[in-house]
Amino acid sequence: MTPSVFALFCTLAALLPCLVHGHMIEVAASKKECFFEDLHINDQMTVTYQVGGGGHLDIDFWLADPDNHALGKHIKQSTGSVSITAKKDGRHEYCFSNQMSAVADKLVSFNVHGVIYVGEDDTIAPVEREIRDLANGLKSVKDEQEYIVVRERRHRNTAESTNSRVKWWSILQAILVFSVVAWQVYYLKSFFEVKRVI
Template identity: 80%
Template sequence: MWLAVLLVFPLLVSGHMIEVSAGKKECFFEDLHVNDKMTVTYQVGGGGHLDIDFWLADPGNTALAKHIKQSQGTAAITAKKDGRYEYCFSNHMSTVIDKMVSFNVHGVIYVDDEDIVSPIEREIRTLSHGLASVKDEQEYIVVRERTHRNTAESSNDRVKWWSILQVLVLFAVVAWQVYYLKSFFEVKRAF
């Protein structure tokens, strides 16, 4: 029974983590048929100002979605024609810093409603959509946690080194004061 349901309503999900080099772009593609649905969600997890350019184009190279300097985003389309749909992440705005991008691609292969026999299959479809959005949210939280942890560790290192510098300066000032006061109280003899 479950195998039949999976064959009737395939939901394709894939998640990726890529590094987009400075001044470069990374492109991917999906082959879709009319009425197939595809959703791309992404988030920049590291590098620079945590922003990236994103666009999604149809087989005729017409832009269906375009995000400029965004740290996260979602693009959802329904295919109007058969062919290869391309989506790209561009780091052309940066000349030095690489960016880490986490993204998920969800695709739903269109199945005519006449092929859906029972209400239980509709419920499975609804649950499948719900699970996909929970997975997206969970991956978003993991990337945010990583970003916040890196920020906290960086702040911790700066506080540690600033404290060490203050201790060294304190000891230097104490040593100078002891030397200065000692020389102030020394008796100088003239021969």
């Protein structure tokens, strides 16, 4: 590897740190789970989430700046995405709340990704611009893949639940049919019995 290529990779690593995290949490009934990200002015952050199980598959979500002003809020949503560009330095908070449910725990899958702001100037090489575009494309593909995984898990759980209910309903119907047949045989048999009078 030549020194100029190595210097280019080091520069790209310093100028374009894209952070991507995928998480799966369980939010207990009547509880909330909060997370924090330290951002600087013009840093970008996107939180994408989907409820994969529990209750009506809905959850409350909000994202707030360091002064606790809501930058994004979703009430009783099963899936959502909030993107922000930080207007001030500090700790930004995002929370998943299951306080509306007294019984059901919720399983939530979410991704957090962001881009640290680097000022655009005319000295950026075309290769670096292409790498930035590729990084953004990969980020979108990763988000879509994780969304598809959660949907597949949800559909599989629904199919397994339906299969189980159909099985038990069939067993119950078979028991009922045999019970009715036994009762009918006993009842009809009583018509043909000869009653003797002494």
